[in-house]
Amino acid sequence: MAKLTFLGAVGEVTGSRYLIETDKSTLLLECGLHQGGAQADRANQASLVKLARRVDAVILSHGHLDHSGLVPKLVRDGYRGPIYCTPGTLDLLKIMWRDAAVVMGKDVEWENKWRRRADKRLLDPIYEDEDVERALNLCEPIPYRRLEQIKGSVGLMYHDAGHILGSAIVELTVPSGGRERRLVFSGDLGNPDSVLMHSPTRLEHADRVLMESTYGNRNHRPMEDTIEELAGILEQAHADGGNVLIPAFAVGRTQEVLYHLSMLYQAGRLKHQRVFLDSPMAIEVTELYARRRKALDPKDLERLEQNGNGELAEALPPLQFSRSVEDSMAINRIQGGAIIIAGSGMCNGGRIRHHLKYNLWRQDAHVIFVGFQAAGTLGRRLVDGVEKVKLLGSEVAVKARIHTLGGFSAHAGQSQLLDWAAAFRDRPAFHLVHGEPEAQQALAEALKRQHGIEANIPGLGDSVEI
Template sequence: MQIQFIGAAQTVTGSMHLIKTNESTFLLDCGLYQGKRKEAYELNRTFGYFNPKEIDFVILSHAHIDHSGNLPTLVKNGFEGNIYTTFATRDLCTIMLQDSAHIQERDVEFVNKKRKKLNKNLFEPLYVLDDALETLKKFIGINYHFEFKITPNISVTFYDAGHILGSSIVYLKIKENEKIYHLGFSGDLGRPNLPILRDPEIIPSVDYWISESTYGGKTHQNPLDSEKQLEEIILKAIKNKSKIIVPAFSVGRTQEIVYALHRIFDRNEKDRIPVYVDSPLAVNATEVFRLHPECFDNEANEFIHKNEDPFGFNKLIYVKNVDDSKKLNDISGPCFILSSSGMAETGRILHHLANNIENPNNIILIVGYAAENTLARKLIDGQKQVNIFGDPYNVNAEVIVLDSFSAHADSDELLNYTNTLDKKSLKKIFLVHGEIEQQNIFQKKLLSHGFQNVEIPKRGQIENI
């Protein structure tokens, strides 16, 4: 058996790992690489290490675009197999892949207008809506904890990763040459005590563990403090009549923030300010969240019994229409505007940042991970001037980073989870989905705690098992 690490190898995005057995060739995840646009386009367009027609099936850990977003390209290039995942992930992908196709088409159209004027070769979108729709036909939903036989010799079981709705830790049993291999893939591992979702579940012992390492060298603020910190920012906004501009991922982070605001305003009615969720995808994703209370933790379910809708309250407005989005430019603070994308690379958030970033009264609130070279990362790093739509803007607004809302396990939480694995059975750990500096720190941490054979694979590296 072989594992080849193709995406999210010494980088955070583009999760994709190829596994070959005597009888099958399959992928764990098929995500979009996000980074410098020219590099990202080339990496996403050509798979390089394999022919999509030779892939028998895909196992998908969760719906985030850096894990699922290149599935339509796979299908466009000849993949005909099934995609196995949880029911909630399937439902989220129904809206997210269509939205991604729309973004591909829109972005290429915008770039090609400029290239046409310069007599340069025109780009094609990675995929279009028809490719996304064809991909959705291939999804097969599986319940958590149910061992599903994909082939006579390969079975998969999904355990809750506690990262986003439907996210899973993948547990594989693979029989080859009369021997059974147990392989675990963390996907993106969530954190204990996050709002709404259950904590990450413990899986049975494994021989090989493929672990994310996004925050392998960092510790987060306590998630139990997140509401208090958010409440303090609201009080500051009320005092200064600030607009709070929040680049937020449409799936997961937006719903967590809305849920936290609901709880805050329930406790302090006088501090309630207008809240706008300006993202068509976030609006649709919230509807999917409402359909899957089986993924919620006990606290969230108790809150639902007291409040009919955990994602709706007085002064909360979901914005779909473009004209209504533009009207937000004219409103005065205090108010709260959540908009995608979370890394501030595409979408309506760019317009809100352009209109508000130079006002020193305003607050830009960063509540999620931002990859290198993205606009959100530049704001986190304290750059005083940034480009938006190609134009320079001075960063006069206050930038606040609230990592207590992070849905990724931090260094200590990753270690605590890894410690639940049986060291006697564990032959090797592979660290993926992390920048190399974070991975090096986490590798040393694991080795110092008695783990052996901890490797950080490079892109394209093959491991024979």
């Protein structure tokens, strides 16, 4: 019998990793980075040598680092097999893995400065540029809806998950016990109310379903209400005279924020005359979205074309790209009147930390969170109301107004997760992953109450027969 083992993203939203073992092959579904504090850092440093020796193929659902970010380390530790993903995901991995290697290298360099002074053991980066290039050379892109036979007579088909460019629901046909069994992994299911992406594909047949549960305990606000709240915050920030900081992931969330700022600008409701996108990776991804327009929602593109030839940058004239470190540092001299979009989305790294250092202590500043903040991250601490934070060696008082706009989430909310699950006709066994315990429990109860589905919440290292 084939076996599925849960190696990550159980009881948490990051570190996605699942092992599939058949009589003829061992497959790794996802190999994601852990995010959120010292414990996550230790998990990312752990050796993958044994896993690299066992695995015949890697299958990725999409490019976000919590799903794909440790693949270059797996390669560094000896893996040389194929890495399957969609073409859109491969385009993003070329940007994201390279950027991650640079950021990790700088973080390690910074950390080692004080370690040398303290006579402590120096750290090595999790992976470096050459590991990324080797990993990219192993990638084999597969378009949506094309059946691919991979190692061990396993069938692989990708379906559009509607989350970010190239994001996929993974459908695997696995030989087990003399018959074929169908395993479906939702990946990250998109929010149908989000812009630019299509709605997630609804599948009808499976024996086992691994379903994400990030927002399993709540629904998002209606998008119209969210846009009105954003407009109100921006109007108040303009009246206060301070800066607006928007921590946003470079992939997906940044492009959605730019879209809505463009619509507000065209409607005459955006009074700020300076909007900065301060993230080289987000700039690259925004330009990639422009090149991959055929993969985006045509209705949203039509609205952009009315004001900017279908491109986010052209539809928002106040937008300025801050590509260099010097460009970024110049923004910190601006004390008010600017909207600054920078990564990372959970404030655990990237240029946003510099902008927070220069703005968090200002009472006229506003910080707008537009996505989920995982436990242990700086973003989560700010959302939870911390009064002081340490940033780049300095203690900073939190005087800025902190806002959370959950309606911008690129993840499906509870009711949307329930609708997706209800489409399956074969009454498959459900396993809830990618969620914090409260969200998982709430979704499990809702699945049973509304659809009679008995969902399992696996623990780390648990195994089930497929």
